[in-house]
Each structure stands twice: as structure tokens, then as C-alpha cells.
Amino acid sequence: MPGRSVSLLLIGGLRGQRPSLRLPLAASTVAAGFPSPADDYIDVGIDLNEALIRHPSSTFFLRVSGDSMIDAGIQHGDLLVVDRSLEPRPGLIVVAVLDGAFTLKRLVRCHGRLRLEAANSAYPPLELHQCGDVQIWGVAIHVIHALTRHG
Amino acid sequence: MADVLALIDANNFYAACEQAFDPALIGRPVVVLSNNDGCVVSRSSEARQLGIGMGKPYFQIAAQLAQHGVVVRSSNYALYGDMSQRLMSSLEPFVAELEVYSIDEAFARLPRPRHGDLSAWAGELRSRIRHNLGLPIAIGLASSKVLAKLANRIAKGDRRHAGVFDLGREANPDPWLELTPVEEIWGVGRQLGRWCRLRGIANARQLRDMASGELRAKAGVVGLRLQLELQGVSCLPLEHGPSAKRETCVSRSFSRPITDAGELRQAMATYVVRAAEKLRRQQQCSGRLTVFARTSPFSPGFYSQAAGTTLPVASNDTAVLLQAALPLVTRIYRPHKRFAKAGVLLQDLQSQEQLQHHLLAPLPEAEQQRRAALMQRIDGLNRRYGQGTVQWAACGLTPGWMMRREQLSRASTTRLADLPTAWAR
Numbered sequence: 001m002p003g004r005s006v007s008l009l010l011i012g013g014l015r016g017q018r019p020s021l022r023l024p025l026a027a028s029t030v031a032a033g034f035p036s037p038a039d040d041y042i043d044v045g046i047d048l049n050e051a052l053i054r055h056p057s058s059t060f061f062l063r064v065s066g067d068s069m070i071d072a073g074i075q076h077g078d079l080l081v082v083d084r085s086l087e088p089r090p091g092l093i094v095v096a097v098l099d100g101a102f103t104l105k106r107l108v109r110c111h112g113r114l115r116l117e118a119a120n121s122a123y124p125p126l127e128l129h130q131c132g133d134v135q136i137w138g139v140a141i142h143v144i145h146a147l148t149r150h151g
Numbered sequence: 152m153a154d155v156l157a158l159i160d161a162n163n164f165y166a167a168c169e170q171a172f173d174p175a176l177i178g179r180p181v182v183v184l185s186n187n188d189g190c191v192v193s194r195s196s197e198a199r200q201l202g203i204g205m206g207k208p209y210f211q212i213a214a215q216l217a218q219h220g221v222v223v224r225s226s227n228y229a230l231y232g233d234m235s236q237r238l239m240s241s242l243e244p245f246v247a248e249l250e251v252y253s254i255d256e257a258f259a260r261l262p263r264p265r266h267g268d269l270s271a272w273a274g275e276l277r278s279r280i281r282h283n284l285g286l287p288i289a290i291g292l293a294s295s296k297v298l299a300k301l302a303n304r305i306a307k308g309d310r311r312h313a314g315v316f317d318l319g320r321e322a323n324p325d326p327w328l329e330l331t332p333v334e335e336i337w338g339v340g341r342q343l344g345r346w347c348r349l350r351g352i353a354n355a356r357q358l359r360d361m362a363s364g365e366l367r368a369k370a371g372v373v374g375l376r377l378q379l380e381l382q383g384v385s386c387l388p389l390e391h392g393p394s395a396k397r398e399t400c401v402s403r404s405f406s407r408p409i410t411d412a413g414e415l416r417q418a419m420a421t422y423v424v425r426a427a428e429k430l431r432r433q434q435q436c437s438g439r440l441t442v443f444a445r446t447s448p449f450s451p452g453f454y455s456q457a458a459g460t461t462l463p464v465a466s467n468d469t470a471v472l473l474q475a476a477l478p479l480v481t482r483i484y485r486p487h488k489r490f491a492k493a494g495v496l497l498q499d500l501q502s503q504e505q506l507q508h509h510l511l512a513p514l515p516e517a518e519q520q521r522r523a524a525l526m527q528r529i530d531g532l533n534r535r536y537g538q539g540t541v542q543w544a545a546c547g548l549t550p551g552w553m554m555r556r557e558q559l560s561r562a563s564t565t566r567l568a569d570l571p572t573a574w575a576r
Binding site for chain 2: 056058060063080100135140
């Protein structure tokens with residue numbers, strides 16, 4: 001089940017002490033004699049946590065439910081990587097706290113006003129100045145979509 | 152300029168963690184209960200304002216909580232532990248040195264700027280932690296650890312300080328020290344507190360100014376150090392890194408009394424399994440194992456017993472530790488006793504590496520490595536898929552004595568199956 005192991009790797013490695021899958025970029029098979037000239041260039045491997053997450057202590061994972069962000073490439077059941085330390089700026093996809101729930105929208109500036117838009121024409125935009133107390137909880141930085149059933 | 156010591160801690164840490172991952176709780180009163188849903192150990196500021204007391208037994212106030220619509224949660228240590236790590240690593244870049252003191256507080260050292268004013272630094276730190284983790288923190292600043300702790304208490308005690316109090320900037324610290332009851336000073340235990348009161352010493356200022364000979368006679372060097380710290384002379388250094396643990400203990404109260412020997416064995420086996428896991432995480436082995444059990448000290452016929460054994464070779468193999476522990480349970484068990492709590496204590500801890508080539512090793516090296524690999528696999532599975540995914544048969548399958556955590560929230564930050572939902576609707 002290759003898909004499954006990949007998604008577990010992403011969750012697990014955040015705190016550094018969990019096992020993370022290291023894929024060697026190069027490996028020398030020379031057992032004796034001359035050292036391989038490539039030995040100096042061997043990298044430790046690729047750690048997706050390191051590659052995808054700049055601020056581990058403020059980065060969290062959420063599970064997407066619903067289809068309102070489908071045109072932004074975010075589908076039902078996807079894994080969302082959210083960095084709370086980033087400033088929400090227009091154009092970014094954000095997790096907002098609306099009516100006591102985490103809600104995924106794109107923050108947009110329209111005619112000088114901020115609003116939250118879905119990425120699906122079936123859902124109307126929300127004007128921020130009309131909906132009282134909205135808190136932006138974090139900024140979505142990656143979405144991980146499984147391509148196999150086991151993902 | 153001289154360095155400043157800070158005590159930084161999260162306000163209502165457990166309740167704040169609950170609110171950070173359940174947006175439905177924002178602005179609502181929340182309380183978190185201790186083990187076995189016993190009593191209130193953390194209250195959100197909304198719950199505090201309702202006048203819900205700290206440490207109140209849950210069963211006494213359950214009706215009152217329901218009436219006020221207070222959200223009640225069991226302690227979710229997976230969540231709090233993860234958030235604690237995030238908090239501490241977020242503090243690190245802001246200070247020169249950090250000592251993690253408990254799950255939600257840390258001492259820190261930082262240089263005082265030329266102009267002396269740290270309020271901009273403190274404000275930035277507070278808003279950063281609030282923004283990035285959703286946690287409110289309080290900061291006490293002073294020239295010693297004891298005073299920093301005292302300043303932190305002042306910072307939290309009065310809204311006007313906005314969570315920050317810098318005792319080092321006060322021309323006269325005396326009124327602030329007078330505000331602090333002697334028992335509330337960090338390092339003053341119940342006994343020393345009572346002794347002070349008997350001598351008419353009621354607050355921190357009085358303790359600072361009392362004759363040091365008298366204090367020395369009572370509390371020795373520790374007392375003198377405390378007094379110096381109160382005078383602003385730093386004598387307690389920041390402690391670095393967790394010093395290698397000398398012993399590890401796992402013990403819990405049962406959700407209901409246990410009278411059956413089999414059940415006591417199962418409970419003990421469960422604690423041994425947890426303790427062995429802890430050892431392996433610390434890369435240590437234990438040379439001595441003690442099991443203990445007691446009945447409730449509040450009911451008649453109090454009974455408490457312990458039994459220990461020394462292992463031929465120190466180990467962190469669950470099977471080896473179980474083999475040593477289970478026969479001991481028979482020795483401490485007494486029929487008709489209603490056991491309320493039990494635990495296991497692992498002592499004589501030694502680092503795993505030192506032991507690898509032991510002459511007396513009971514197993515050949517290849518076999519040892521296989522056992523170690525097996526333990527690693529089990530730990531890995533339990534970490535990934537949740538405690539108890541791979542279970543030892545000795546622990547039993549459906550323990551009725553398990554700690555009660557009826558209102559447990561999800562492990563929102565540490566388990567894939569428990570992630571919060573981002574609604575796209």
C-alpha cells in the first residue's frame with residue numbers, strides 16, 4: 001500500500017522524533033579501494049516535512065470536508081497543511097472560524113473590501129464586513145490529495 | 152546591562168488547548184478535569200468569570216456546570232503534550248537561554264537592552280504565541296528566578312498589566328513583594344510557609360528582610376539562596392536539558408476499586424507496558440523494578456504494600472519486565488481489599504548503549520537485536536495507530552478499571568484519524 005505509507009509519513013515526522021522515510025539521493029556501493037568521488041555529495045535524503053513545512057511549531061493538519069474549494073484543486077477528504085504563523089493576505093486560501101467551525105475559503109479583496117470566496121460557483125461569497133466576528137485561524141500552504149484508494 | 156530572567160507560562164493551558172482546536176469553544180466557558188474526571192484542573196477565562204473554583208470535585212459541581220452551559224473536557228495529554236512542545240520551541244528564538252520547567256511554563260534568560268525597556272519584546276512575544284498557537288501567555292521579568300516567578304504572578308493577577316510585569320523596572324519593588332503571600336513564593340513549601348507565619352512573616356518583602364541567621368537555622372543553604380534571590384541576586388541557574396532520569400514511575404488511580412487478583416495483575420501489566428515504552432523512548436534500561444498498590448486512604452482499613460526485585464541484567468524489554476513484575480503482584484495482593492491505585496517504579500536506570508556488550512547478557516547478541524527490533528516495531532505501531540494497537544495479553548482486553556476519560560477531545564495534532572475538519576461548504 002504505497003499511498004498509505006506516504007500520508008503517514010507526512011503526519012508523523014513533524015516533531016522530529018517520529019520515524020520518517022528517508023529516500024537516499026545517491027548511494028555508493030564501493031566496498032573497498034578508492035572512495036567514490038560521489039561520496040562527498042551524498043545528501044541525507046528527502047524529508048517531506050522539511051521540504052513542505054517552514055514553521056513546524058505553528059503548522060497543523062486538517063481534513064477537508066466538502067466541495068466548495070474544488071476549483072482551487074482542493075477536494076473532499078484531502079489533507080490540508082495550515083501554517084498559523086503566516087499573515088493572511090488577499091489571494092491566499094485561509095481557514096476561517098465561522099459560526100464555530102473551521103471553514104476553508106479564499107481571502108479576496110474586491111472593490112477595496114475583503115471577502116471570503118469559495119472556489120466553486122455554487123457557493124456565494126461572504127463579505128467580511130457583513131459577517132460580524134470572523135477570525136482567520138491560519139493560512140493553507142499545501143493540499144495533499146491521495147491518488148489511490150488507500151491514500 | 153545585566154541579564155534578565157523571565158518566567159513565561161501559558162494561561163489556563165489545558166482549557167486554551169481545547170479552545171484552540173475546537174472553534175465551537177471560542178468564547179465559551181470550558182473546564183478540563185483531572186485524571187478519572189476527578190476535579191477541575193483548568194478553567195478558561197469565561198469559566199473563571201462564572202466563579203467556578205479550581206480543584207472542585209466534578210461530581211459536586213456537575214449540575215452547576217450544566218446549568219451555565221460550561222463545556223467539560225477530560226484531560227487530553229496527547230494534545231497538551233504536543234502543544235507544549237510547540238510552545239517551547241516557539242519561545243526559543245526569543246530568548247538567549249530556555250529552561251522548560253513544566254508542561255506550560257519555562258524560565259528564560261535574555262539580555263536587557265540599553266534603554267532597559269522590554270515591553271516591546273514582551274508584547275511581540277505574546278502576540279506571536281497568541282497568533283501562531285492560539286495560546287495566551289503571561290511573562291514575569293526580574294533579576295532572579297524567584298522574583299521572575301513572583302512577577303509572573305503579578306502579571307496574571309491584574310488585567311491592567313496585560314500579561315506582562317517587569318519587576319526590574321520598578322524603582323521600589325517593596326509594595327509588589329508585600330502583595331505576595333509568603334506561601335506563594337516559589338520554593339516555599341507548606342512547612343516553611345507555616346514556620347514563617349508563626350514568626351509573623353506573611354509576605355515576600357518580610358521574608359527578604361528577615362534575619363538570615365534565623366532562616367539559615369531553619370532552612371539551611373536553600374533558605375539563604377531563596378533570600379538572596381528575593382533580594383534580586385540570581386543564585387539559581389537555568390537548568391539545561393532533561394538530566395538523565397534516575398527513575399521512572401507509572402501509576403494511576405482506578406475508575407472503580409479493584410478487589411480481584413486477576414484485575415490487579417492486568418492493571419499492573421498495563422503500567423509495566425507503559426513504563427517499558429517510556430524507558431525505550433529515553434533509551435534506558437532498568438535494573439530494579441517495584442510494584443505497589445494501595446486502597447483509598449479515606450476509607451477504613453487502609454492498606455498499602457510494595458514489592459520489588461532486582462533484575463539479573465538491566466532491561467527495557469516489556470516481556471522481561473512483565474516476567475519480573477507479575478509474580479510480585481501476587482505478593483502485594485490481599486483478598487477483600489478494595490484497591491484504588493497501583494503503579495510500577497523502575498529504578499537503577501542505565502543508558503541502553505552501556506549495556507549492549509554486557510558479559511552477562513542472557514541472550515546472544517543476534518537474539519538481543521531481534522528483541523530490540525520487535526520492541527521498536529511495537530512502539531512504532533502504537534505511536535502511529537494509537538495506544539493499544541498492539542497489546543500484551545497480560546493487560547487484558549476490556550479493562551473495566553481503566554482511567555475514566557468520558558469527555559475526551561480528539562488528538563487533533565498528533566493522530567491522522569483525529570484531525571479537525573476544515574469545512575468546504
